[in-house]
Amino acid sequence: xxxxxxxxxxxxxxxxxxxxxxxxxxxxxxxxxxxxxxxxxxxxxxxxxxxxxxxxxxxxxxxxx
Numbered sequence: 001x002x003x004x005x006x007x008x009x010x011x012x013x014x015x016x017x018x019x020x021x022x023x024x025x026x027x028x029x030x031x032x033x034x035x036x037x038x039x040x041x042x043x044x045x046x047x048x049x050x051x052x053x054x055x056x057x058x059x060x061x062x063x064x065x
Contacts, residue, residue: 030061033056033060034057034062037052037053038056041053
């Protein structure tokens with residue numbers, strides 16, 4: 001009986017951990033979204049990326065880089 005409870009707890013912990021990992025990989029946080037937008041902005045040589053990147057980080061509550 002103890003082995004069955006332990007196995008069930010182990011499977012539940014694995015399922016919870018896997019789902020948390022999967023969700024974290026799908027939706028990047030606001031700081032990562034700012035970095036992604038900055039990298040995309042770098043492809044346009046005429047764009048002003050630095051100020052937009054700083055504004056995004058400040059609004060998202062991220063540390064300035």
